[in-house]
Amino acid sequence: MIGPVLPDNQWQAQSAEACDVSCFTIHWEEQRAFCPAGHASVRWSPSTDNRGQEMIDIQFSGQSCAACPQRARCTTARHGRRLSVRPKEQHLALQAARQFQASAAFQEHYNVRAGVEGTLSQGLRRCELRRARYIGVAKTHLQHVLTAAALNLVRVAHWLEDPRFAQTRRASFLHLVPEAA
Numbered sequence: 001m002i003g004p005v006l007p008d009n010q011w012q013a014q015s016a017e018a019c020d021v022s023c024f025t026i027h028w029e030e031q032r033a034f035c036p037a038g039h040a041s042v043r044w045s046p047s048t049d050n051r052g053q054e055m056i057d058i059q060f061s062g063q064s065c066a067a068c069p070q071r072a073r074c075t076t077a078r079h080g081r082r083l084s085v086r087p088k089e090q091h092l093a094l095q096a097a098r099q100f101q102a103s104a105a106f107q108e109h110y111n112v113r114a115g116v117e118g119t120l121s122q123g124l125r126r127c128e129l130r131r132a133r134y135i136g137v138a139k140t141h142l143q144h145v146l147t148a149a150a151l152n153l154v155r156v157a158h159w160l161e162d163p164r165f166a167q168t169r170r171a172s173f174l175h176l177v178p179e180a181a
Helices: 062-066 088-101 104-127 137-161 172-176
Strands: 025-027 032-034 041-048 054-060 082-085
Touching: 032 041, 054 062, 088 104, 104 137
Parallel strands: none
Antiparallel strands: 025 032, 041 054, 054 082
16 A cells, blocks of 8 residues: 655654754664764653554753754754654654655655546546445446446546646736746
């Protein structure tokens, strides 16, 4: 199954020069983490998130963070940087998936999925695929086959029309701004 994973929403992950979770070195067996400046964590405690899923809270010393030259890139907290990570296997899988999703290979695979999802969306909107009109596997299968054929006919008709799409409207305010040459 190919699909995007949720992005890291921390401000550090949004900025290219900031230190996000991927910049930290985590020693799982020792239950320690090291920041990019080399400072070791002072606390490692298992916890749960608001959905009841396992998490690990990692905290760094406020003193070492206060004296760190990379502090502005790492944290704005007064009491030191805190990390919340998933257990080892989940964390490593999540980091690998985030790296893969930035690659061209992922985009190639995901483009195929996007086409399939577009077809499914069209079937849901035009042919009400959420409900079967008939009872029984054979009749429901026949409905699905006929729905697929109908969608193909709609797409062929649309392709034969060779539609010209309308220009995107510009806001009235933008008419006041001269266009860049």
